[in-house]
Amino acid sequence: MHLDRYVLRVRTDQEPDVAEERLRTALKDEGFGVLTEIDVRDTLREKLDVEVEPYRILGACKPTYAHHALQVDPAIGGLLPCNVVVRSHPEGGSELIAIDPIAMMSITEEQDLEAIATEVRAELQRALEVAAG
Helix, strand or coil, rough: CCCCCCCCCCCCCCCCHHHHHHHHHHHCCCCCEEEEEEEHHHHHHHCCCCCCCCCEEEECCCCHHHHHHHHHHHHHHHHHCEEEEEEEECCCCEEEECCHHHHHCCCCCCCCHHHHHHHHHHHHHHHHHHHHC
């Protein structure tokens, strides 16, 4: 199953460490903070003794949007923050992937949340494109 209808993605020639730093800056410029970080590579090495290419998940959040969404439905916290991935691409460089907020929030069928998701999507897409150069 191909996930492009659930995610935003861009490819860059940058190595993962460079792409991640650029992504963090681009997210910050769009008003997002990174609340969580998961280094999948380190976790799999530690827990399963397997080696995988660099893969990091950043939990990005924009407080104004999160606050508004939580006012619409306090249970929405189960869908927050927005996960953004930096991974080594098999053909070289990196791939930047973010959950598509529109797809994620559409399951709620709340019009107010879909409006927020549209704004978040545009900002995440810009951040991915700026980071990719």
